[in-house]
Amino acid sequence: xxxxxERRFWLDALKWDENGLIPAIAQDVATxxxxxxxxxxxxxxxxxxxxxxxxxxxxxxxxLWEKGEESGHFQILKSIRTDCDGDALLLSVEQLGGIACHxxxxxCFFR
Amino acid sequence: xxxxxERRFWLDALKWDENGLIPAIAQDVATxxxxxxxxxxxxxxxxxxxxxxxxxxxxxxxxLWEKGEESGHFQILKSIRTDCDGDALLLSVEQLGGIACHxxxxxCFFR
Numbered sequence: 001x002x003x004x005x006e007r008r009f010w011l012d013a014l015k016w017d018e019n020g021l022i023p024a025i026a027q028d029v030a031t032x033x034x035x036x037x038x039x040x041x042x043x044x045x046x047x048x049x050x051x052x053x054x055x056x057x058x059x060x061x062x063x064l065w066e067k068g069e070e071s072g073h074f075q076i077l078k079s080i081r082t083d084c085d086g087d088a089l090l091l092s093v094e095q096l097g098g099i100a101c102h103x104x105x106x107x108c109f110f111r
Numbered sequence: 112x113x114x115x116x117e118r119r120f121w122l123d124a125l126k127w128d129e130n131g132l133i134p135a136i137a138q139d140v141a142t143x144x145x146x147x148x149x150x151x152x153x154x155x156x157x158x159x160x161x162x163x164x165x166x167x168x169x170x171x172x173x174x175l176w177e178k179g180e181e182s183g184h185f186q187i188l189k190s191i192r193t194d195c196d197g198d199a200l201l202l203s204v205e206q207l208g209g210i211a212c213h214x215x216x217x218x219c220f221f222r
Contacts, residue, residue: 032143037199083219084212088148090220108194109201
């Protein structure tokens, strides 16, 4: 298989929802804390792997959303797993700046 | 506010998707491992709080799904958080039997 074929095979093995998206959990590799739940399109997943940091699909802005693009708080990719039925992703990341949430908190799950 | 009003207020503060569901991450309170990503309806969230262990909405079977109902591997609820924009839940759980996945593995994210 070519690299492109391999990537297509991997992408096709995932279950994309009716909007072509899959939920992606980001977990801090150092602390184990769950930082964010965001969404990925096929393109954003390919970009995440290519750039080595998380690139999501923003459902509100309807465009690719490079996590940290404004703040510099990139999520450096350490590993990606999928679950038993292939309908969710788990990213292990190094959270630059220690801040994952746009509210300035360490993580989005604070309430 | 009555208890019922309080619960309604809390439920209404969450963002439910077009199918009336919200994604719920279960994380092992002891190991910090992310075990599962499943979905909750309003009813399943109320049942989770009432019973003290995770009750999800099975999208494939289109019914309430008490995690562990067949295996006895209940996810005992320790805490529930929501994220900054209220469109995801994070459950901290004690995973009975140490097995969260129907494949017999400790967690669903093994691939």
